[in-house]
Amino acid sequence: MNAQTLFPEVQQREMSFAEAIRDAMAIALERDPTVILMGEDIGVYGGAFQVTGDLIERFGADRVIDTPISELGGAGVAVGAALTGLKPIFEFQFSDFAALAMEQIVNQAAKLRYMLGGEAAVPVVFRMPSGSGTGAAAQHSQSFEAWFGHVPGLKVVQPSTPADAKGLLLAALEDPDPVIIFEHKLLYKMKGPVPLGHYTTPIGKAAVVREGSAVTIVASAIMVHRALEAAAELAKEGIEAEVIDLRSVRPIDRATIIASVRKTGKLVCVYEGVRTLGVGAEISALIAESEAFDYLDAPIQRLGGAEAPIPYNPDLERAAVPQTPDILSVVRRLVRGEV
Amino acid sequence: MPVEVIMPKVDMDMAAGKLAVWHVAEGEVVKKGAALFDIETDKAAMEVEAPATGRLHHILAVPGVTVPVGAPIAFIYAEGEAVGPAPATAAGQPAEAALAAAAPPGAEVAVAASAAVATPETEVEGLRATPAARRLAREAALALEVLSGTGPKGRIQRSDVEAEIARRRQPPLPAGSGPAPGTVEARPLSRVEPVAPVDWEPQPGGLHVTTRKGTGTPLLLVHGFAADSFGWRPLEEALPRDLPLIRIDLPSHGRSPLRQIGGFADLARALVQAFDRLGDGPVHLLGHSLGGALALALADIRPRRIRSLSLIAPAGLGPEIDGAALNGIARASCTESLTPWLKRLTARPAGISDDFARAAMLGRIDPGLRAAQQDMARALFPDGVQAFDLTAAVERVAMPALMVWGRDDHILPWRQALAAPGEVALHLLKGVGHVPHLEDPETVAGLIARHLAA
Numbered sequence: 001m002n003a004q005t006l007f008p009e010v011q012q013r014e015m016s017f018a019e020a021i022r023d024a025m026a027i028a029l030e031r032d033p034t035v036i037l038m039g040e041d042i043g044v045y046g047g048a049f050q051v052t053g054d055l056i057e058r059f060g061a062d063r064v065i066d067t068p069i070s071e072l073g074g075a076g077v078a079v080g081a082a083l084t085g086l087k088p089i090f091e092f093q094f095s096d097f098a099a100l101a102m103e104q105i106v107n108q109a110a111k112l113r114y115m116l117g118g119e120a121a122v123p124v125v126f127r128m129p130s131g132s133g134t135g136a137a138a139q140h141s142q143s144f145e146a147w148f149g150h151v152p153g154l155k156v157v158q159p160s161t162p163a164d165a166k167g168l169l170l171a172a173l174e175d176p177d178p179v180i181i182f183e184h185k186l187l188y189k190m191k192g193p194v195p196l197g198h199y200t201t202p203i204g205k206a207a208v209v210r211e212g213s214a215v216t217i218v219a220s221a222i223m224v225h226r227a228l229e230a231a232a233e234l235a236k237e238g239i240e241a242e243v244i245d246l247r248s249v250r251p252i253d254r255a256t257i258i259a260s261v262r263k264t265g266k267l268v269c270v271y272e273g274v275r276t277l278g279v280g281a282e283i284s285a286l287i288a289e290s291e292a293f294d295y296l297d298a299p300i301q302r303l304g305g306a307e308a309p310i311p312y313n314p315d316l317e318r319a320a321v322p323q324t325p326d327i328l329s330v331v332r333r334l335v336r337g338e339v
Numbered sequence: 340m341p342v343e344v345i346m347p348k349v350d351m352d353m354a355a356g357k358l359a360v361w362h363v364a365e366g367e368v369v370k371k372g373a374a375l376f377d378i379e380t381d382k383a384a385m386e387v388e389a390p391a392t393g394r395l396h397h398i399l400a401v402p403g404v405t406v407p408v409g410a411p412i413a414f415i416y417a418e419g420e421a422v423g424p425a426p427a428t429a430a431g432q433p434a435e436a437a438l439a440a441a442a443p444p445g446a447e448v449a450v451a452a453s454a455a456v457a458t459p460e461t462e463v464e465g466l467r468a469t470p471a472a473r474r475l476a477r478e479a480a481l482a483l484e485v486l487s488g489t490g491p492k493g494r495i496q497r498s499d500v501e502a503e504i505a506r507r508r509q510p511p512l513p514a515g516s517g518p519a520p521g522t523v524e525a526r527p528l529s530r531v532e533p534v535a536p537v538d539w540e541p542q543p544g545g546l547h548v549t550t551r552k553g554t555g556t557p558l559l560l561v562h563g564f565a566a567d568s569f570g571w572r573p574l575e576e577a578l579p580r581d582l583p584l585i586r587i588d589l590p591s592h593g594r595s596p597l598r599q600i601g602g603f604a605d606l607a608r609a610l611v612q613a614f615d616r617l618g619d620g621p622v623h624l625l626g627h628s629l630g631g632a633l634a635l636a637l638a639d640i641r642p643r644r645i646r647s648l649s650l651i652a653p654a655g656l657g658p659e660i661d662g663a664a665l666n667g668i669a670r671a672s673c674t675e676s677l678t679p680w681l682k683r684l685t686a687r688p689a690g691i692s693d694d695f696a697r698a699a700m701l702g703r704i705d706p707g708l709r710a711a712q713q714d715m716a717r718a719l720f721p722d723g724v725q726a727f728d729l730t731a732a733v734e735r736v737a738m739p740a741l742m743v744w745g746r747d748d749h750i751l752p753w754r755q756a757l758a759a760p761g762e763v764a765l766h767l768l769k770g771v772g773h774v775p776h777l778e779d780p781e782t783v784a785g786l787i788a789r790h791l792a793a
Contacts, residue, residue: 265471294473295470295474337489
């Protein structure tokens with residue numbers, strides 16, 4: 001289920017992932033006066049990855065606010081603004097820098113609604129460019145979905161298409177809780193059909209983006225595209241893989257994954273975060289605990305990031321995260337009964 | 340007082356059992372009725388349930404050792420109860436001494452300190468099967484042990500179980516009709532919709548024959564309906580040790596192939612064929628129930644090779660039979676439905692223990708075998724009546740003959756014995772039901788031994 005199938009009658013336009021996010025922010029700024037944008041160099045410069053672009057010209061510096069080079073300070077102001085009734089969208093230049101703002105995200109934003117007995121909410125959205133593949137090296141290439149997915153009170157999404165990037169951002173603004181959106185940097189230029197106007201993609205719902213019966217591949221963000229590429233190749237060999245786009249890490253869509261594994265009996269998790277204690281570990285565990293256990297016909301396989309910092313060397317950088325041939329290889333071995 | 344955990348008697352003739360694996364470790368909590376340990380008998384491995392709730396202590400037997408029936412192998416303490424040294428058994432002996440003393444000669448017995456149990460030297464190698472394969476096998480009542488796995492390291496996978504189910508469900512089709520072999524699709528099985536009727540496929544090969552060596556003329560044993568050659572063991576133990584034995588598993592029974600049986604004549608023909616294949620030497624012949632009727636037929640067809648005839652509650656001497664019990668046994672797909680019918684076999688229901696019933700069910704776990712036996716029951720006992728008559732054959736018996744019948748036989752009334760001519764020695768045992776060789780093997784063995792010696 002993606003935005004296209006949800007809204008077949010809505011007109012759509014080809015947009016890049018970055019344009020779709022900008023479109024979502026523009027729509028939100030237009031329809032809701034409480035929405036503001038915050039972040040380092042999001043104004044005149046247009047954002048580290050040119051996602052905010054010309055929004056400062058269209059909506060003014062009162063609503064598109066450049067913040068000083070202090071992630072902790074900026075995030076703290078955003079959380080405070082959310083508490084007072086605004087809906088800030090705070091952009092980190094790199095998700096890696098969220099480490100500097102952990103106090104505000106984890107100890108304040110995620111906890112306040114709970115600690116104040118529901119009297120206040122923190123409807124802040126944190127946009128986090130993430131992932132490797134751009135030669136940005138160890139401190140600018142990480143995938144922290146599992147970190148934030150571990151915190152009750154936060155919601156964590158990972159769109160893989162321009163349409164979902166827009167729909168999930170607009171859904172995040174309607175959510176009373178802080179939502180973290182991981183935007184894979186390699187996807188920013190990817191183009192796809194995006195419905196025009198306002199719509200939301202539900203948080204907590206995965207999408208079956210390719211149906212198959214031989215194996216279930218659960219992937220997120222850029223890995224969805226690598227999984228689909230692998231699935232197309234596997235189809236030529238007669239192996240029909242089902243590909244699930246996770247979309248949300250917290251809450252995670254247990255039902256869709258369980259239903260698929262019940263059907264296929266085999267599960268491969270593909271994610272860019274470090275393999276150990278990552279999103280794939282959670283998916284593996286939820287299957288092992290579920291009624292799908294009795295349908296498993298082979299050991300669960302996880303493809304995740306290497307147990308190492310992301311290297312600067314481009315060849316090593318590629319080798320550090322799952323690539324299409326890795327998915328092909330693990331699925332072939334799984335289906336042939338070699339593992 | 341802690342509750343004693345003993346080696347149970349799961350088989351009528353079982354003297355000792357081999358401990359396969361503990362499911363609960365020393366000091367862990369156990370719940371009454373939960374799986375506590377597995378034992379292996381000659382027939383199968385089976386799970387034994389915890390007799391009480393509490394904590395397991397004083398594990399006395401390690402996996403792999405043989406322990407005499409009734410010997411204590413561990414104790415369950417109530418929560419909070421002080422754990423002292425291993426308590427004395429009910430008989431007043433220290434538990435470890437009782438375990439050693441109760442060992443039959445030749446049995447391998449090991450008494451282990453608790454510490455040794457924690458690190459058994461030989462790890463029990465478990466069966467490798469995927470959860471999907473296990474579920475499918477469970478729903479089809481297939482024993483995983485009979486399957487061979489095609490996965491890595493012999494792991495049984497879903498496709499292996501599906502192939503076996505498809506093989507067993509492929510109906511015997513006349514050539515040229517219906518789907519070609521290999522295209523038969525296994526229908527999905529579910530727990531709520533049990534598989535009745537199961538299609539089964541006749542299997543090639545002759546009847547399964549086993550022997551025990553000895554001196555002199557061998558005794559040929561023919562078991563009854565829904566039994567198999569294992570059922571003779573209590574009697575074998577009681578018979579003279581040097582008496583050579585030949586046991587035949589009837590078609591669709593024990594380890595013999597499944598066969599389509601149109602009626603009693605087909606069955607008799609199969610037995611005569613197997614008998615002819617044994618050679619041309621003489622035998623003493625013993626049959627029980629349906630096997631008794633077949634023994635009568637065989638004695639009628641091959642009289643010159645039969646030195647003597649012994650019949651235990653033979654069928655074929657009257658129309659009455661407890662057809663419900665036979666059908667019930669043949670049909671039962673779980674211990675719960677098998678046990679009430681098994682209890683009709685003995686004079687009193689207490690003669691069949693729950694553990695015995697569970698062991699019996701394990702021997703009938705193959706749905707193909709059960710389906711074939713149901714078909715056979717329909718052919719032999721339509722409408723709960725014995726559809727074959729051997730009163731003429733019993734009139735013609737030319738060799739010394741003996742008949743043993745329990746006065747409390749609920750399956751075949753002992754008065755049918757009166758169809759036999761006066762020359763046949765008749766022994767009516769008091770307090771015995773349809774299975775005298777299981778209920779009182781010593782008496783029956785004594786009668787037969789005297790009969791063979793005469």
